[in-house]
Amino acid sequence: QVQLVxxxxxxxxxxxxxxxSCAASGRTFSSYAMGWFRxxxxxxxxxxAAISWTGGNTFYADSVKGRFTISRDNAKNTVALQMxxxxxxxxxxxxxAAGPVYLSLTIxxxxxxxxxxxxxxxx
Numbered sequence: 358q359v360q361l362v363x364x365x366x367x368x369x370x371x372x373x374x375x376x377x378s379c380a381a382s383g384r385t386f387s388s389y390a391m392g393w394f395r396x397x398x399x400x401x402x403x404x405x406a407a408i409s410w411t412g413g414n415t416f417y418a419d420s421v422k423g424r425f426t427i428s429r430d431n432a433k434n435t436v437a438l439q440m441x442x443x444x445x446x447x448x449x450x451x452x453x454a455a456g457p458v459y460l461s462l463t464i465x466x467x468x469x470x471x472x473x474x475x476x477x478x479x480x
Contacts, residue, residue, distance in 0.1 A: 391407065
């Protein structure tokens with residue numbers, strides 16, 4: 358069992374940066390691949406980024422590639438999402454998720470989810 362809690366969301370101007378963090382409980386954190394997803398108002402949840410168990414491999418949605426960076430610290434049971442050059446279209450609730458599948462883009466392949474943190478980018 359893994360419990361996840363996101364933090365670091367907020368209001369930022371376009372072009373600015375935010376760093377989201379996800380804290381995980383449980384001693385098996387390093388055995389899970391981790392992902393970040395987001396849900397914009399009126400839209401379905403979509404994939405943002407994923408990272409492998411050791412952090413050695415990552416994968417990004419085209420819409421955030423080159424602007425966002427996912428990382429993890431297995432010693433601290435945390436995963437982060439550094440978001441730079443933010444755009445108004447990045448406004449969404451951001452969720453971290455844990456699952457057994459390597460670099461999955463698929464919501465159904467993640468077993469555990471945090472409650473989400475709101476990111477709002479003003480123009």
